[in-house]
Amino acid sequence: MGRTLTVIIALGALLLIIFSQVTFVVAETNQAIVLQLGEYRYTARDPGLYFKLPFIQEAVYFDRRLLSSDAEPQEYLTLDKKRVIVDHVTRWRIIDPIKFFVSVQNETGARARLDDVVFSELRRTLATYNFDVIIASERENIMELVTIASSERALDFGIEVIDVRFKRADLPEEVEESVFNRMRAERAREANRYRAEGEEQGAEIMASADRERIVIVAEAEEQAAQIRGEGDAEAIAIYADALNQDPEFFAFRRRLEAYVKVLKQGDMIVLSPESEFFRYLVDPSPQRDVGTAPPVLSPALEGDE
Structure with missing residues (x-):
């Protein structure tokens, strides 16, 4: 058993x-x-x-999963001859196992070859851009260009590059401060230029507005003078018509107005009782001949009487 x-x-x-x-x-x-x-x-x-x-x-x-390669930061030269340190990470996967095995053997060999490819494409691409563009506006576009170029070359290893991402892009410490000072100075000059242009345009607008205001005021004054002249002429015509209709009454009214003005001032006036000025106070009856009526004054001259 x-x-x-x-x-x-x-x-x-x-x-x-x-x-x-x-x-x-x-x-x-x-x-x-x-x-x-x-x-x-x-x-x-x-x-x-x-x-x-x-x-x-x-x-x-x-x-067969998505793999990554986190390479050491490298220094590159930009189009404007500035040195920039770029730290990047590459994500990739194996799409052709036999080609991968023959060319790089394993993941360690693949990372070494892939880093060389990405370094080369970064060096070539960054050399076509100025530093401030790389930092400010074109980072996404640069990463896309590097990804496409690296993926095409990595196909020889049986690898597909999914993307290349920047973790950091900086200047070397010894030149960082001087470069940023120059960039700030350039931005300040641009800001001053824009402000000067704005002030110049503002001055032109104000001058144009002043010219229009002067023209409008002159036209308004001319129209006002014309209206006043027409009013004075119409008033004179009305006074003349009233005088023609009843000269004695008009003379009586004008004399009363003269009394009011003289008596309101409080001044002492010495006149003969037989003076023509006191005729209506002595004898208010309308016995005066029309020809002796006071002269007709225009409304513009009444205040001077």
Whole structure:
């Protein structure tokens, strides 16, 4: 009985060894290539159980997930001959396992080759842009250009570059302060130029407005003078018409107005009682001849009487 159990266990172990030699499992996160005596046989891309010849075939596994390469910061030269230090990270994945295995062997070799490619494309691309553009406005465009160019070259390694992202882009410490001082000075000059242009335009607008105001005021004064002249002429005509209709009454009214003005001033006036000025106070009856009526004054001259 004990001997039979030993045989069964031995056979089971042998079967397990044989099974492990003729099969292999590809997980969802992996892909594999099968080599026979070092020569490529086929690729197992989908997850599942696969068979192989024992002892002469082997499975080499590769990650099918998104991988990253965080390279050391490097110094580059821009179009305006400024040095810039760029720290970047590259995200990539294996799309051709056999090409990947033949060209770079493993992920360590892939990262080394991929860093060389990205460094080269960064150097070439950054050399076509000025430093302030790289820092301010064109970073996304530069990263896209580097990603496209790097991905095309990485296809030779069985790799697809998903994107190249800048973590940091700075000047070397020894030149950073001087460069930023120059940039601030340039921005200050531009701001002063814009302010001067704005003040000049404002002065032109004010001068134009003043000219228009002078013209409008002159036209208004001319119209006012014309209206006053027409009013004075109409008033004179009305007074003349009233005088023609009743000269004695008009003379009487004018004399009363003269009394009011003289008496309101409070001055002492010495006149003869027979003076013509007191005629209506002595005898208010309208007996005066029309020809002796006081002269008719225009409304403009009444205040001077």
